Amino acid sequence: MTAPLMVDAQQVHKSFGVNEVLKGIDFQVAPGQVICLLGPSGSGKSTFLRCINHLEKINAGRLYVDGELVGYRQVGDKLHELPEKEVARKRTEIGMVFQHFNLFPHMTALGNIMEAPTRVKGEPKDDVRARAMDLLAKVGLADRARAYPRQLSGGQQQRVAIARALAMRPKLMLFDEPTSALDPELVGDVLAVMRDLARSGMTMIVVTHEIGFAREVADTVVFMDGGVVVESGPPSEVISNPQHTRTQAFLSQVL
């Protein structure tokens, strides 16, 4: 193997109480790859995404990001939980975009983008502001820097949220159904921003129901159901010519 994997999941298990949501996920992402995670709701795709930046703790298996274990440190054959500061520091390298945007409503669009680079990384304000304005321009919202989230449409909010994540200069971007809460006519703008990002070489894992986007942008499509990976491969195989009956059934419903 030449470059280290950006994400390497080995037999990842996750339960909520007695309910096992992830039943052994094996999953590899090389740097620069764009992965689309498809699957019916309840299949565990969002949970898996949240495990990658340790918003959820895994119960069994191993999960590495950029060669480092997520949430733990291995000493001998024992795992030690990482202290909060370490977990937080590792999260700065992973950007996340949520289904419901989760912008901070008491801050302007610019304030939202500047918050983490200044407060978490302690970067000088002027540098961050310049970068934030660049990012706003890139997502097509340079003129809305002073607007509060509630003054923006859903699509605009989601584009600010993407800019907010990018301001931390992450090496990996996670998207949790970024267009599912949007009105249909606003989906296109958000997907366009994500398409540009993919072209720029960002490593991305996208949980989505946008089959068209997956077909066009993804290097690999992963179909999950019932807490396991059912099928994965290039979109030309998984989407156009699914082998598994469950994949066929799912695609016939969403296409």
Add this chain to the structure above:
Amino acid sequence: MTSEVETTRGRPETIRAVPVRHPWRWVAVVVIAVLVAMFAHMLVANPNIHWSVVRKNLFNSLILQGVRMTLELTVISMAVGIVLGVVAAVMRLSRNPIVSGVAWVYVWFFRGTPLLVQIFFWFAFSTFVRNIAFGIPFGPHFDGADSNKVVTLFISGILALALNEGAYMSEIVRAGIVSVDEGQTEAAHALGMTRLQTMWRVVLPQAMRVIIPPTGNEVNSMLKNTSLVSVAGLIDLLAAAQHIYYKNYRIVELLIVASIWYLAMTSAWQIVQYYIERYYGRGSARATPLTPMQRARMLAARGGHYQ
């Protein structure tokens, strides 16, 4: 199809309907006006209320001292109480069971006993704790003082009011914190913020919108509850009024004086609260309502006419 028909007809005339009449409103106005007039007459023309006494005592130096004492007690107790409340609320929501248990016991005790009992307790503090000193627990101590000198009358008043207030405030703050959407915490964590940063920069500022209105109530109650400390000899506004009427027997007049001051202080607070709410409401409504000053300026710019 229908729209085509409508456009050829042009815009229909604006409706000018006869409004619904409300005769009972006028009856209510008359009844209330008569009652108000009777009450005002009873106050003003009453030979037993000497308004000159009210006027003379409104700015009596003892009254002014009392106002000052009431204000100091309110501001300091409220400030300490809010800090205690935030700390207790955050502790209560901690994942550490000991920490959250301590906060629970604090709220349970100080909300569960009467404020008056707590006031007496703190005033009697030096009768059962004679010395206060720094040192090794159960071991030798380095520096100490007579607790009568440390816990003065004023300090014990503050302690009683602030500790009691902190217990109520903690529940108000906790309600505010849990009202903030979970997704906000997640987004902050995903950006690499620690739990403390998340609380301070993301959760609490949003919780403020829920916290402020009941806190306004608390400030109002506190302004009036400070009068309880007079039982231990602190001279607040009400105690000052009492001192005067013990001498001149003008009870009602001095109670009116005290009420005027209490109303003045609570009204002033209401104005302050309006601006605080406005500040923390930013980003919440599509447009914030105008302040009275802005409204006045706009009215002046329009030459004194609305619209």
